[in-house]
Amino acid sequence: MKFDVKHIAKLANLTISSDEEKKFETQLEGILTYVEKLNEIDTENGQAINQITGLENVTRDDTTAPSLTQEAALSGTKNTHNGFFKVKGILDNE
Amino acid sequence: MSDLNKLTIKQALDGLKKGDFTSIDLTTACLAQIERLNPEINAFITVRHEAIEDAKKADESRKNGVEKPLLGIPIALKDIFMTEGIKTTATSNILKDYIPQYDASVVKNLKTAGAIIVGKTNMDAWAHGSSGENSDFGPTRNPWNTKYVPGGSSSGSAVSVASNMAFAATGTDTGGSIRLPASFNNVVGLKPTYGLVSRYGVIAMASSLDSIGHFTKTVEDSAIILNITAGRDEFDATTKNSPEDYTKDLGKDIKGLKIGSLKKYLNGADENIKKLTLDVEEKLQKLGAEIIDIDLPHSEYAIAAYYIIQPAEVSSNLARYDGIRFGEERSHFGEEAKRRIMLGTFTLSSGYYDAYYKKAMKIKTLIKQDFDKAFEKVDAIISPVSPTPPWKLGEKVNDPLKMYLSDIFTVTANLAGIPGLSIPAGFIKDNLPIGIQLLGAHFSESLLFQIGYALEKTQERRNFNI
Numbered sequence: 001m002k003f004d005v006k007h008i009a010k011l012a013n014l015t016i017s018s019d020e021e022k023k024f025e026t027q028l029e030g031i032l033t034y035v036e037k038l039n040e041i042d043t044e045n046g047q048a049i050n051q052i053t054g055l056e057n058v059t060r061d062d063t064t065a066p067s068l069t070q071e072a073a074l075s076g077t078k079n080t081h082n083g084f085f086k087v088k089g090i091l092d093n094e
Numbered sequence: 095m096s097d098l099n100k101l102t103i104k105q106a107l108d109g110l111k112k113g114d115f116t117s118i119d120l121t122t123a124c125l126a127q128i129e130r131l132n133p134e135i136n137a138f139i140t141v142r143h144e145a146i147e148d149a150k151k152a153d154e155s156r157k158n159g160v161e162k163p164l165l166g167i168p169i170a171l172k173d174i175f176m177t178e179g180i181k182t183t184a185t186s187n188i189l190k191d192y193i194p195q196y197d198a199s200v201v202k203n204l205k206t207a208g209a210i211i212v213g214k215t216n217m218d219a220w221a222h223g224s225s226g227e228n229s230d231f232g233p234t235r236n237p238w239n240t241k242y243v244p245g246g247s248s249s250g251s252a253v254s255v256a257s258n259m260a261f262a263a264t265g266t267d268t269g270g271s272i273r274l275p276a277s278f279n280n281v282v283g284l285k286p287t288y289g290l291v292s293r294y295g296v297i298a299m300a301s302s303l304d305s306i307g308h309f310t311k312t313v314e315d316s317a318i319i320l321n322i323t324a325g326r327d328e329f330d331a332t333t334k335n336s337p338e339d340y341t342k343d344l345g346k347d348i349k350g351l352k353i354g355s356l357k358k359y360l361n362g363a364d365e366n367i368k369k370l371t372l373d374v375e376e377k378l379q380k381l382g383a384e385i386i387d388i389d390l391p392h393s394e395y396a397i398a399a400y401y402i403i404q405p406a407e408v409s410s411n412l413a414r415y416d417g418i419r420f421g422e423e424r425s426h427f428g429e430e431a432k433r434r435i436m437l438g439t440f441t442l443s444s445g446y447y448d449a450y451y452k453k454a455m456k457i458k459t460l461i462k463q464d465f466d467k468a469f470e471k472v473d474a475i476i477s478p479v480s481p482t483p484p485w486k487l488g489e490k491v492n493d494p495l496k497m498y499l500s501d502i503f504t505v506t507a508n509l510a511g512i513p514g515l516s517i518p519a520g521f522i523k524d525n526l527p528i529g530i531q532l533l534g535a536h537f538s539e540s541l542l543f544q545i546g547y548a549l550e551k552t553q554e555r556r557n558f559n560i
Contacts, residue, residue, distance in 0.1 A: 012439040048455035052511030058331040076420025
């Protein structure tokens, strides 16, 4: 299995150096080869399990309760503007 | 009074009640031990000297007749548990200056119970690792022999309890991250049933596998802590009510219990570990339990399924770190996090989901069914924790697959969602501890404590005397 480090890094929004690229390629291809082991088992008619202890429809009352203040919510960021998070533009100025 | 930090929680609580010593005495002893050993062992990322002030308040409360189950007991928290106003890093440079605005539910429960927080412990960054070496702030060392790894990912928490820096410490176990370091440090480590303890406010690794547990010196202490952490939390929909008193079956004999042995898998383990595991089986027999050979036919596929499911969920959970609302930009991720994010991004990417993630989730079902069948025949299962004794620092860092295979005996419990209790089994050459684990059906923690407690009584606990 070929692992295209550059393409996947782009999808995952990671920056990878060229040294890392080579190293990751070898390591990740090794891991993918190992997990091919699973193909020994026919799971065609098997069921995937999602909630392991079998809980269903767990809900809570939809009531308001104290939550973070605006100040607290912004306390972890370096970039704010008028009490909001400041982010880079996502659309081109066309 | 000296050596107060060597007491168990039970002994410390008894002493506090009788007035033999105060919480200030206990907390001072723990902080002194941290100051003495931490420069070499690197178990703590943050040490809270303010803990003394908290201890003072706890002593005043006790004087005023306040009763709380952990009033004045110093504990440590893995640095992946959010703590209001106390830096929480997951030992990643991404969160090196992050100060949470609220406490994890478990932290809140422990504080409400009166526990004193002495600090936040080192770990593999984001809980990715089996050795403790993946921390962006330097590896933790095994206190029993500092040339060796302490096991991970909850390395600092296991070490803090083993070396008497805290009476208990929290951990997380997604593929063995509590049981492995517990076994490498001669302490008791509990990975509860999935959903027994709330994950709210614990930085997420792989959400369908993450289990929130703890380290203690004894089985009884482990039950005392679980009484506080277990139960329904409205902020985690996978949690369930747990009205049990987990200390209720301690001291009951284990005569007639059926315990499953994985004899044929033992050949995959180191000779010393095989021998110690068989020794423990013999002890269980002497206590009146019946040892029955069992088979878990799909367990040989567990690591492969785990290393698909877990990185897939890791890549999704770590997608939130964008450096906008808190934390640093994504360029600060360390090597192991990048490896797992890429692996997960690949297996979840268009065209590969069915072949990898969905396939692995179907294998997960088969592994759970193996355990369901086994628990029709036996009450619990005994198994090694790690296939090898602790290894030397640096030994496996360049071979991720080799490192991943250290989890071979532990990941099955995470995939099946069942509880596992790692308890000390003895020491081998170079003064290295080894543990074994007891596995049980969903929500069978009381039974595991009962068996663990009976086993513990057959051997004298070896205390750390430095």
